[in-house]
Amino acid sequence: MKPDSRFELLEPDVPHVAVHFAGQSYRLPEGANLAAALLAAGVKVFGRTAQRGVGRAPFCMMGACFDCLVEVDGESRQACLMQVREGMDIRRSGQAQEGPYEAR
Amino acid sequence: MKRVDLAVIGAGPAGMAAATEAAGAGLRVLLLDEQRSAGGQVFRNVDAASEVRDKVLGQDFVVGRKLTMGLAHRDITHVTGASVWSIEDRVVRFVTGDEAQEVCAEHVLLATGALERAMPVPGWTLPGVMTAGAAQIMLKEAGIATRDAVLVGSGPLLYLVAVQLLRAGYPPRALVETQTRGDMRGALIHWRAALRGWRYLQRGAAMLNELRNAGIARFVGAREVTLLGRRRVEAVHFRCGGTVHELASDTVLLHHGVVPNVQAARAVGVPHRWNNRQHAFVPEVDRWGRTPVEGIWIAGDGAGIGGAQVAEQSGRIAGWAIAQALGGITLEERNARALPLISKRAIELSIRSFLERAYPPYEAALVPEDEATVCRCEEVSAQEIRAAATSGCTGPDQLKAFTRAGMGRCQGRFCGLTVTRLMAEERGVDPDEVGYFRIRPPIKPVSLGALAALHDPNDPLEQVGGHD
Numbered sequence: 001m002k003p004d005s006r007f008e009l010l011e012p013d014v015p016h017v018a019v020h021f022a023g024q025s026y027r028l029p030e031g032a033n034l035a036a037a038l039l040a041a042g043v044k045v046f047g048r049t050a051q052r053g054v055g056r057a058p059f060c061m062m063g064a065c066f067d068c069l070v071e072v073d074g075e076s077r078q079a080c081l082m083q084v085r086e087g088m089d090i091r092r093s094g095q096a097q098e099g100p101y102e103a104r
Numbered sequence: 105m106k107r108v109d110l111a112v113i114g115a116g117p118a119g120m121a122a123a124t125e126a127a128g129a130g131l132r133v134l135l136l137d138e139q140r141s142a143g144g145q146v147f148r149n150v151d152a153a154s155e156v157r158d159k160v161l162g163q164d165f166v167v168g169r170k171l172t173m174g175l176a177h178r179d180i181t182h183v184t185g186a187s188v189w190s191i192e193d194r195v196v197r198f199v200t201g202d203e204a205q206e207v208c209a210e211h212v213l214l215a216t217g218a219l220e221r222a223m224p225v226p227g228w229t230l231p232g233v234m235t236a237g238a239a240q241i242m243l244k245e246a247g248i249a250t251r252d253a254v255l256v257g258s259g260p261l262l263y264l265v266a267v268q269l270l271r272a273g274y275p276p277r278a279l280v281e282t283q284t285r286g287d288m289r290g291a292l293i294h295w296r297a298a299l300r301g302w303r304y305l306q307r308g309a310a311m312l313n314e315l316r317n318a319g320i321a322r323f324v325g326a327r328e329v330t331l332l333g334r335r336r337v338e339a340v341h342f343r344c345g346g347t348v349h350e351l352a353s354d355t356v357l358l359h360h361g362v363v364p365n366v367q368a369a370r371a372v373g374v375p376h377r378w379n380n381r382q383h384a385f386v387p388e389v390d391r392w393g394r395t396p397v398e399g400i401w402i403a404g405d406g407a408g409i410g411g412a413q414v415a416e417q418s419g420r421i422a423g424w425a426i427a428q429a430l431g432g433i434t435l436e437e438r439n440a441r442a443l444p445l446i447s448k449r450a451i452e453l454s455i456r457s458f459l460e461r462a463y464p465p466y467e468a469a470l471v472p473e474d475e476a477t478v479c480r481c482e483e484v485s486a487q488e489i490r491a492a493a494t495s496g497c498t499g500p501d502q503l504k505a506f507t508r509a510g511m512g513r514c515q516g517r518f519c520g521l522t523v524t525r526l527m528a529e530e531r532g533v534d535p536d537e538v539g540y541f542r543i544r545p546p547i548k549p550v551s552l553g554a555l556a557a558l559h560d561p562n563d564p565l566e567q568v569g570g571h572d
Contacts (some may be wrong), residue, residue, distance in 0.1 A: 006232075006355045010156045010247040010272055029246075036246040044231055044336060050512075051483045055335060057231035061238035061245075062145055063138050063187075064219050064365070065480065066513040075202065075551070081138055081185070 003042030017086035021070075028084045035061060035068040035079035038090075046070055046079060047093030056094075069093040108134040108181075110426055111196045111209035113188050113368060116144020117171055117412045118404025118419035119215030123182075124174035125423030129432035132179050134207055136186040136198055142172045144217055145237065146412045148244040157247050160272045165244070171416065190545035191372050194399055197545075197558070204554035211399050211426050214369050215419060218362035218405035221384070221465055222518045223257060224472040227331025228358060229480050236265045236359035249274045254340050254353040256329060257360035258283040259463040260304070263311040265357065270318050278321040278351055280342055282360060282466035285324065291462035301455025323349065327468070331356055360465040364406045367517060370543035372400050378535040381460050382409055383470060384521055385540055391446055393422030401426060410453055417449040471529050472522065479519040481512020486526060493530035500524060500541045513549075516541040 009029065016027040021043060028037040035058045038046070045055035046068050058068040061080045068079040071091040079090075110126050112119045115137035123135045135142075143150040147168025158166055175182055183200060190197040197206045220235040227233070236257070239250040249272040255262050258281055266276050292298065298305060315322065326342040332350070333339065340351045363384035366376060374395045376385040386408040389395050393403045403422040404415035421442045428438040472478060474487035484507045492506040500516075500523050503509050509523055510516035516523070520541050528538045 006251045006253070007242065008249045008251055008272075008274060010160070010243075010249055011154055032248075033242070033246045036242045036248045039242075040246075040248050049481075049483055054229070054483075055231045056229070057234070057336075059234050059238060059480075060220065060518075061234070061241040062219075064514060064517045067480065069513065076549070081187075083140060 003040070005040055005042040007036070007040040009040055017084065019084065019086070019088040019090060021090045022092050030084055030086065032084050033061075033080060034072075034082040034084050034088075034090075037084050038079060045092065048095040050094055053095040105195070106207045108132045108207060108209050109430055110134070110211045110213060111136065111207060112213045112215055113137075113191075113196070114144065114215035114217055114404070114406070115139070115142040115175075115182065116146060116215060116217045116404060116415060117168070118217070118406075118415040118422075119144070119213070120171040120175060121416045121419030122213050122215060122403055122423035122426070123180050124171075124177065125420050126427050126432070127177040127179040129424065129427030130179070131427055131430060131432050133181070134196075134209065135175065135180055135182040136188055136196070137182070137184060138187050140184050142175055142182060142184075143168050145241060147171065148241055150244070153244065154247065157243065160243060160249075160268050162268070187548040187550075188368065189548040189550045191368060191400075192545065197550075199548070199550050199554050202551055202554055204550060204558045206558060209399075210430060211401060212372075213393070213401040213403060213422055213426065214372075214406055215402075215404045215415075216365045216368050216406040217415070218409060219365045219517060220359060221361045221363045222522055223358040223360050223466065223469045224476045224478050224486070224519075224522055225329045225331060225358075225466075225469050226473065226476045227333060227337060229477050229483075230331060230333050230337040231335070232333070232337035232354045233331055233356045233358065236262055236357040237362075239357050240265045240268065243268060243272065250355060250357065252277050252353070253355045253357050254278050254280060254351055255357045255359070256280040256282070256326075256340060257358050257466060259359060259361050260308060260459065261362075262359045263308065263315065265359070266320065267311045267314050270314065270320070275318050275320055276357075277353060278323065279315070280326045280329065280340055280344075280351070281322060281324045282326050282329065283324070283463050287464055288462050291458050294458040294461060297454045297456075297458040300451055301458060304455055304459070329466070329468070360469060361463070362405065362409055363521060364408060365517075366406065367515065367543055367547050369395070369400075369402055369406065370540065371545055371547050373397055374400060374402070376540065378524075379408065381457070383465055383525075384409075385524075385535070391421070392425035392442070393418060394425065410449075410456065414449055414452050417445050417452065421445055421449070470522070471525050478522045478526070479507075479509040479512060481514050481519075482508040482510075484509040484519075486522075489523060489526050490530055493527045497527075498531075499539055500527065503527070504541070510541045515543065515547065
């Protein structure tokens with residue numbers, strides 16, 4: 001099934017491998033940029049901010065903003081600086097719960 | 105510790121050209137770059153790109169392969185996936201994945217390029233909002249196109265990304281452009297510069313034509329830009345002429361120029377000055393790329409924005425200058441090679457004064473309105489920063505204690521310039537007087553495990569001055 005995503009693979013016929021993200025399994029193009037591949041697979045929120053717990057997703061894609069931060073196999077990493085490997089266990093960074101959206 | 109003649113940080117056009125020239129002059133060069141392949145952001149992943157990507161990205165992208173080819177030299181060691189986190193006393197420390205390494209370099213060339221200028225309009229932190237450059241990087245790096253995007257801001261890159269998405273088969277919904285027709289008229293005063301850069305202008309006109317033919321809506325002179333949404337972006341609100349618009353969109357790409365990425369230069373203590381035309385701090389370098397800090401050089405956009413071609417020229421010039429400093433070539437050889445290129449570079453740079461005026465940054469994002477988040481990481485608003493400045497906080501470093509702005513994971517990369525501008529405005533002084541965050545290593549995250557692995561119990565220096 002086509003994921004609900006605004007990001008389209010121009011070369012879809014590449015080998016895909018299974019990874020886990022936030023408890024769900026996804027099939028992503030092997031060797032592709034991890035942040036881009038997750039976005040194309042329909043992932044919307046990569047982490048939640050430390051203060052307000054609001055969602056964040058890749059912003060700069062060049063290793064500067066850290067909004068794509070995730071936990072990969074237990075290590076805090078910038079998804080935009082990694083490539084997709086079979087069996088990666090990826091979790092969201094930051095707060096486990098969303099919100100509160102009100103001011104602190 | 106491993107020793108090299110030259111460590112180059114960054115494998116974009118400046119870094120690649122410098123490494124190639126320095127190795128050609130007999131230097132042992134270590135090229136460190138965060139990405140998996142050479143190219144920098146402008147030629148990101150250029151060697152791996154496919155037929156489809158080449159077609160979408162165009163000839164200006166494909167030419168990058170000439171530069172990556174130069175790296176196949178036995179005296180160039182290119183380490184990919186390497187994040188440099190410290191440069192001190194000629195020791196360059198970096199991590200690759202979770203492994204830490206260090207190397208001693210006679211000279212260090214910072215070729216760290218540019219960052220997209222932060223565009224703190226209300227709502228810019230929402231998921232679904234990214235930079236236009238990020239969308240372009242996804243095309244280059246992964247062959248992934250962004251569908252139904254609304255592009256917001258100003259500058260040639262905005263048009264380029266729009267055209268590339270169009271060619272990829274995913275035309276953007278609209279361009280919301282913050283420059284005004286008056287800006288273009290003002291820029292035409294620099295017609296000499298514009299004439300010299302007629303190739304760029306021709307290319308720009310062709311891009312606009314392509315967008316027009318595809319029926320893509322353009323709103324020029326947009327003001328009061330606000331991104332609306334709760335959990336992710338849902339609409340772009342703005343005023344254009346007398347009309348208020350609200351375009352429904354869950355994908356917004358921002359861009360209003362690029363600024364030098366000075367994180368490493370700041371961390372090694374290179375002095376910086378505010379540049380009024382670039383609306384950014386620019387490091388002090390001479391025409392060879394030499395900084396006032398012994399052994400530290402800077403080339404490319406990191407030394408002031410000039411674009412890919414200028415970066416390549418500056419890289420070659422610095423490569424020769426460093427080779428001469430180490431005796432690889434004579435002063436006469438250096439001059440014979442570099443002086444003609446320095447003249448060419450000046451011509452190339454002259455077009456910039458035209459572009460800077462025709463496509464200025466969006467003023468309301470340089471000095472953002474109160475409700476806009478300035479520090480993305482620690483979620484600090486412009487209002488909080490203004491309040492701190494009026495209650496006696498004098499500079500960016502003190503502001504950290506007041507608000508935590510700049511203390512998050514990006515280490516001020518996306519709020520630093522805005523913080524300086526806001527404080528300068530509140531205090532009624534120049535940005536130079538306000539200054540910038542003090543940047544200290546580690547400038548990229550390094551795990552404690554990786555740090556501990558660097559420790560050498562047999563190193564006599566580690567015995568001195570230690571605590572009991």
